[in-house]
Amino acid sequence: MLLIKCPYCEEERPEIEFSYAGEAHIVRPTDPSKMDDTAWAEYLFIRDNTRGVHYERWYHIHGCARFFNAVRDTISDKFIMTYKMGLPRPADVEIAKVKE
Amino acid sequence: MLSEKTGIHLSIDQGVRLAPILTNETEIGGVRLIDEQVRYSLRFKPEDIAAVRKASQLDLPANIGMSSIKGGQLVLRLGPDEWLLISDLSRALALKQTFATLSSKFTCSVVDISHRNLGFIVHGENAENILNTGCPLDLSLHVFPVGKCTRTVYENTEIILLRKAEHEFHVEVWRSFAPYLSRFFETSVTDKAQIRMGARDDK
Numbered sequence: 001m002l003l004i005k006c007p008y009c010e011e012e013r014p015e016i017e018f019s020y021a022g023e024a025h026i027v028r029p030t031d032p033s034k035m036d037d038t039a040w041a042e043y044l045f046i047r048d049n050t051r052g053v054h055y056e057r058w059y060h061i062h063g064c065a066r067f068f069n070a071v072r073d074t075i076s077d078k079f080i081m082t083y084k085m086g087l088p089r090p091a092d093v094e095i096a097k098v099k100e
Numbered sequence: 101m102l103s104e105k106t107g108i109h110l111s112i113d114q115g116v117r118l119a120p121i122l123t124n125e126t127e128i129g130g131v132r133l134i135d136e137q138v139r140y141s142l143r144f145k146p147e148d149i150a151a152v153r154k155a156s157q158l159d160l161p162a163n164i165g166m167s168s169i170k171g172g173q174l175v176l177r178l179g180p181d182e183w184l185l186i187s188d189l190s191r192a193l194a195l196k197q198t199f200a201t202l203s204s205k206f207t208c209s210v211v212d213i214s215h216r217n218l219g220f221i222v223h224g225e226n227a228e229n230i231l232n233t234g235c236p237l238d239l240s241l242h243v244f245p246v247g248k249c250t251r252t253v254y255e256n257t258e259i260i261l262l263r264k265a266e267h268e269f270h271v272e273v274w275r276s277f278a279p280y281l282s283r284f285f286e287t288s289v290t291d292k293a294q295i296r297m298g299a300r301d302d303k
């Protein structure tokens with residue numbers, strides 16, 4: 001069973017309680033009407049599909065019902081860290097520290 | 101079914117018929133349906149908790165996953181800004197007045213969900229095992245102590261779980277999921293499931 005630490009519940013909980021919610025830190029354009037279709041489509045659909053350290057959103061839907069962010073290695077499927085919504089993307093040095 | 105206490109017609113079987121075991125009178129192997137209750141979903145800003153507690157006189161637990169149990173009234177903190185209040189019917193009117201005052205003073209959401217949920221009590225020496233047949237959480241007493249509560253799943257059905265005593269759990273479920281849940285409870289209290297959980301010695 002894969003355990004995920006919810007930063008709000010502050011507990012490791014079974015994966016079945018969570019729902020994946022795509023790549024994190026994608027900022028919604030402030031004025032979509034000024035964008036052309038290509039740029040808008042890129043914002044909507046184009047993602048990095050990173051191999052390795054990936055920043056992503058998760059939703060503790062069957063728990064505290066909160067979205068939060070996680071750093072996960074897509075090769076090993078290991079969660080490196082999770083953090084509350086609204087916090088900045090952790091720097092590489094922070095991630096390296098946790099990995100050790 | 102017609103509620104004798106409030107005169108409200110409770111159609112528990114909306115679209116689905118309850119299994120015959122789903123009556124308040126019968127009990128199967130430590131699982132029983134709870135009588136009609138008053139339920140409110142409360143949402144407000146976490147920073148207002150002290151003020152809301154003072155204004156409402158409600159015993160609002162300060163930590164996520166904790167609850168307060170006082171008389172016939174339970175308050176569960178489910179998330180950063182979400183509380184669930186469950187109470188017996190005698191306090192219905194008083195609560196209504198409390199929430200009318202609250203909503204005039206605070207930015208909050210108070211929703212009466214009394215008839216959206218049904219509650220079960222799972223009790224007895226085997227309570228933990230019955231729940232663990234479908235719930236992936238570690239329910240040992242030191243990890244999930246008395247008073248702890250959370251939203252979680254039981255056989256893919258969303259439930260709210262509260263430990264009221266060492267061998268007594270309160271399970272809340274959306275009404276339309278109740279027949280499904282009760283059938284799984286029924287299965288898990290049979291010998292077969294208990295043996296699978298290692299709760300009984302196989303003869």
Ligand SMILES: [Zn+2]
Pocket residue numbers: 006007008009010060063064065066
């Ligand atoms: Zn959570």
